[in-house]
Amino acid sequence: MQANRLFFVKTLFTLFLIVGILSASFAQTIKGKVFDRNTGEALAGANIVLKNTKYAAIVNIDGSYTIKAVTPGTYTLVVSIVGYQSPQETTVVVKEKGITVVPDFQLLTNAKSLVEVVLVGTADKRSDNAVRNIEKNSDIVQNILSEKTIQLLPDVTVANALQRVSGVTIQRDNSGEGRYAIIRGMAQRYNNTLVNGIKIPSPDDKYRFIPMDIFPSEMLERLEVIKALTPNMEGDAIGGTMNLVMKSAPDRFLFSANVSGGYSTLFSSSRPFTAFDHSTINKLSPSEIRGNNYAGTAGDFPLNNVHYTNRSYPVNSTMGATIGDRFLNKKLGVIVSASYQNFYKGANSQNLIQSAQPGYNPTGNTPVFTDAYERQYSTQTNRFGIQNKIDYVFNSKNKIALFNLYVHQNEYQTRFTPDTTVGTNSSAASRSVDVSYRSRWQIQDIYNATLQGDHQLSSLVKLNWSAVYSIAKSQVPDMASYNFNANVILDPSGKVTRVDSTTYGTGMHRIWQRNKDQDYAGYVNLTYTPTILNTKVEFETGGLYRAKTRDNFYNDYSLKAISTTVQPFHSIDQIGLAFSPAANGTGAVTAVNANTYTAHEYIAAAYIQAKFMLLKQLQILGGLRAENTQQDYTTVMPSTFDAKNGTISYVDLLPSVHLKYALKANQNIRLSYFKSVSRPGFGELVPYILPGEQFDEIGNPYLKHVQADNLDLRYELFPGHADQLLLGAFYKQLQNPIEYFVTRNGGPSALFIQPGNANNATNYGFEAVFTKYFGKFGVSANYTYTHSEVTTNKLFYHYVAGTGVTTDVVSQTRPLQGQADHVGNLSFLYKDPKAGLDVQIAFSYTGDRIAQVSQYYNLDTWQKPFSSLDLSFEKRLAKRFSFYAKINNLTNEPNRLYLKTAPSVINQSFSGGYTIPYQTNANYTIVQRDSYKLGFLGGFRYKF
Incomplete structure (x- = not known):
């Protein structure tokens, strides 16, 4: 059988x-x-x-x-x-x-010509193929992310999406989220941001650059990073320009919606999310409510926002919708797009606080640490964005459009510092403990309204114009912080045996801060296209005028404990607080701050450029732009205050030339030269003084603006569809680059952080971009090598036999702040249209870079290489419904800051056998380590 x-x-x-x-x-x-x-x-x-x-x-x-x-x-x-x-x-x-x-x-498409209306192409503008055509046919060097690519990325904000672009890295906030873009090693100050080609103001309290995390990425039709400027573009972009092209009215009815939820694995029952009550926060300070001569009392500061509650596993959520169509025989186009995001994120951080003054023993410029602590951040961010565009096509020669954008972001952050383990009174047997809390609510808004017109005045003459109103605001109402201090007694093994009898509350700070940038601007461009010597030549001229008004307000109240006698460890409610002395403490408004000011800026620019084919395959575009800058500021300081007010003016001539040679229909070689500038922020020019954790910050009224000469060379191959190969090199020569230095202001121990102009700097590098699909599988990769050099004077604090302790001035050449030598992205993609499945595994890498420049030789703070591995996918469930997921930080990569000094050298400066904590390598000293953990999001999408 x-x-x-x-x-x-x-x-x-x-x-x-x-x-x-x-x-x-x-x-x-x-x-x-x-x-x-x-x-x-x-x-x-x-x-x-x-x-x-x-x-x-x-x-x-x-x-x-x-x-x-x-x-x-x-x-x-x-x-x-x-x-x-x-x-x-x-x-x-x-x-x-x-x-x-x-x-x-x-x-062929089904589109039909309309009476007196010309529709140019009906291809899917959202696709990778469409943006490859834009890159190939463009007059400039740029890289573009399409809407479909952005949708599939593991990122939900423009800031995080930017890190996928060749040559772009991001600066992260203390919750690990991307905030600012660094392009080709040029820090965020050297880049500008446009929306639909129009420059918008920043809600930042000191700088011009815009926090890119305020923009939900799903509102974009495409994201352009422009790396070479033509004369008809604003000249204040040395690194590059980020142009956010928002969704425009479709050719036929469009509706899409999405909803998702998820959470960060950082938060659990053992490490909950810590929140505070912001509902009772007064957005006006006591002096604004009761008058400038009013000296506040403890009763003016309610304590609700320093009462904390814990939440385990808080849920993140997003919602978005877009609807659009064309009406009146397709002449009137309307689209509205909105997005809402609510995220709970944070970090666990280990920190060493470095003294402003290094030690001279044993080798000179030896780092000295005053504190070590572990800190927890809990940040709730909810952002809302809505944009709409209405365009009307009168006929084939005249079109008008109105665009509106509003983005709003609330950020509620709790910072909890459980203890410190190093201090001036620390030893092997006793250590200082300092428990502190900080509650911070930041509100940011950007609004832009742009009315534009395009007119074909004749067969040879075209006119387009824009009238723009923009406003950006930021407000931090009643930021509150307080702390307790004590000494703990240790046994020989290092364990805490008891808290000594000097536990007390040390005080509380309350700060009100807000700023507003308001712009009125007008743009006009006139194009004339005659035929000269059998060659069509495009002449273009035009200009802009922008009037900016900036208002800044700052009010700082410092309250001290009435008594520092023995008290048990308790809550802030049990500490008696008052100004000391009550009559003229920092809470009294008579102690004014130069950070309250009004400033104006007037930019007038004009340009002329020409574009023509010198040979059958060689296009030349060149011209000259002139920009006149007029600035003034007035602080609230008395007339005896140095630099109470000031005026600044200068003119920049910005030539540029761009050569584009078509080797074949799908291959280009580009060579570009352009001159550009970077203006200081108002908050850097005003002579303010603000307290900081390590160093106080001061402004610099004598800060100069930066100028740069830029060269670009790029080979481009577009084999078809979404495939591409880009190989390029760039070189930048900067005059008067702006760096932040630790500097003296008064006595030998009065050290501050201040912006200053360094000597000339160079920045050069190489870029490579490769995208290739093999049927359903695809690979997308980019790599950028960047090298920069700037030489500055540094201080060397050391001991000289026969002379004693002395400070010498030495010269040091280093990279520019924020520039990483190696930057790369690698993504593996799978796209199966039949199954309705898209999958992407994305890896991003940023190499070593300087995070903070020190005034002392070899004491710059560096950021260790940072990498992230993320996963995203979308699966069609029915004809119009799909499920999608985004998983971030699969490897739980920490962010680490370090000094290039061995821990063994630093430990020699401590007595009693104490050694600095958190060290894992004998060759360098970790001064900060932030851990963010994995986060995920999953949801549903509907498309009609």
Whole structure:
């Protein structure tokens, strides 16, 4: 019986094998591609069927399709896709051997011309293919992320999406979220931000650059990073320009919506999210409510915002929707897009606080640490964005559009510092403990309204103009911080045995701060396109005028404990607080601060440029831009205060020339030169003094603006569809670069952080971008090498035999602050249109870079290389519904700051055998380590 069963199984297996071989012998493969006839774009998702058979396929992202196991014979192959003309057919003869290759299908859209309306192309503007065409045909060097790419990325803000662009790194906040962009090693001050080509103001309290995390990424149609400026572009971008192109009205009805939820694994029952009550916070300080001569009392400061509650596993959530259509015979286009995000994030941080004055023993410029602590951040961020665009096409020669954008962000942050373990009174047997809390609510808003017109005045003359109103605001009402102090007694093993009898509350700070930038601007551009010597030449001229008003307010109240006698460890409610002395403490408004000021800036610019084909393949674009800058500021300080007010003016001439040589239809070589500038922020020019944790900050009224000469060379290959290969090099020569220094202001121990101009600096590097799809699989990679040099004077504090302790001035060459030598991204993609599945694994790497420049030789603070591994995917569940997920920081990569000094050298400066904590390497000293943990988000999307 067993033998018969075994014989039956063997026979059945043999029959199956024979049938398989015979089927393989008579079943062949059909391959081909499908494109848009007008744009050459791959029509991913198109349906391929062999008529009256079961054989079918879906077109891949690169336009290819494959039908396998087809029995030899003659078939009718049919291709169809929504939005294109009736299904096309062709006859296919499948032979017994070999692969049958079908000629490419070139489909036409269903779009029809309208009366007096010209619709240029109807290709999907959201796709990778569309932005590849923009990059190829552009006059400038740029990199672009499409809407579809942004949608699939693991990122939900523009800041985090920017790190995927070649040559771009991000500066993270203390919750690990990206905030500012660094382009080609140039810090955020050297870059500017546009929305639909229009510059917008910043809500930052000191700087011009914009926190890019305020923009939800789903509101964008594409994200452009422009790396070379033409004369018709504003000249204040040395590193690059970020242009946020918002969604525009579609050619037909569009509706999409999404909702998602998730959480950060940082928060649990053992490490809960810590929140505070902000509902009773007064947005006006006591002096604003009761008058400038009012000296506040403890009763003016309610304590609700320093009462804390814990939440385990708080839920993150997002919602978004877009709706748009065209009306009145397609002349009127309307689109509205909105997004809401609410996130709970944070960090666990280990920190060493470095003394402003280094030690001279044993080697000179030895770091000295006054505190070590572990700190917990809990940050709730909710942001809301809404934008709409209305355009009306009068006829083929006249069009007008109105764009509105509003973004709003609330950030509620609790900072809890449990203790300190190093201090001036620390020893092997006793250590200082300092428990502190800080509650901070920041409100940021940006609003922009732009009215634009495009007019074809004649066959040779075109005019476009823009009238712009923008306002950016930030407010930090009643930021509250307080702390307790004590000494703990240790046993010989280092364990805490008891708290001594000097526990007391040391005081509380309350700060009100707000600022507002308001812009009125007008742009006009006139284009004339005559034919000269049988060559069409495009002349363009125009300019802009912008009037900016900036208001800044700062009010700081410092309350001390009435008594510092013995008290048990308790809450802030049990400490008596008052100003000391009550009559003229820092709470009295008579102690004014120069950080309360009003400033103005007037920019007038004009340019002229020409573009023409010198040869059949060589395009030249060049010209000159002139920008006049007029600035003034007035502080609330008395007339006897040095630099109470000031005025600044200068003119910049900014030439540029751009050569574009077409080797083939899909290959370019570009060579560009342009001159650009970077203006200091108002908060850097005003002579304010603000308290900080390590150093107080002071402004610099004599700060100069930065100028730079820029060179770019790039080879471009666009094989088709979403594929690309870009190889480029760049060189920048900066005059008067702005760096932040630790500097003296008064006595030898009066050290401050202050912006200053360094000597000339150079910055150069190499970029490579590669994207390739192989059917359903794709790889996208970019790498940037950057090297910069700036030489500045540093202090060397050391001991000289026979002389004693002395400070020498020495010269040091180092990289620019924020510049990383190596930056790279690598993504593996899988796109299956038939299954409706998109998957992306994204890896991002940023190398060593200086985080903080020190005034002392070899004491700069560096950031260790940082990498992140993220995963995202989207799966179609039904015709219009899909499920998506985004998982961030799979490897739980910490952010680490360090000094290039061995811990063993630093430990020699401590007595009693004490050694600094948190060290894992004998070659360098970790001064900060932030851990963020993994976060994920999952939700549903609907598209019509």
